[in-house]
Amino acid sequence: MSEKIRYNLKEIGKVSKQIINLLFDTRLILLRGDLGTGKTTLIKSILNEMGLKENITSPTFSIVNEYELNRESIYHFDLYRIKNKKELDILGFDEYLDSGQKCFIEWPEIAIERIFCSYVDIYIESKSVEEREITIKTID
Secondary structure, eight states, rough: OEEEEEEEEHHHHHHHHHHHHTTTTEEEEEEEEEETHHHHHHHHHHHHTTTTOOOOOOTTTTEEEEEEEETEEEEEOOOOTTTTTHHHHHHHHHHHTTOOSSSEEEEEGGGGGGSSOOOOEEEEEEEESSSSEEEEEEOO
């Protein structure tokens, strides 16, 4: 499956609902795009639309944030600062992937070789200050 959605940032809640419908039971969601395109903003909106009411922050320095929704953990990774695969080992990245919980991963390129299950790949592209286009692909 591949789908493109173009939207104004004011419509992000509506777009997040569309994405949630596309995710079904997918537990691994990779987000790619240039710096500042809105990966974290989109994740915040998706989690809010799923019912998470707590403050959702970027894990830029913590690398991973954990949230709880309906007694299940949701992990939000930002791998931008990870320089090598050894750092993924120290983080326990594989254990998170094997946990069966939903994982949102920003900047997944360094970890892609460790992903052996199906996932949804979301690529965000800035079209203007207020407009974005996302390409959503399911990878089996």
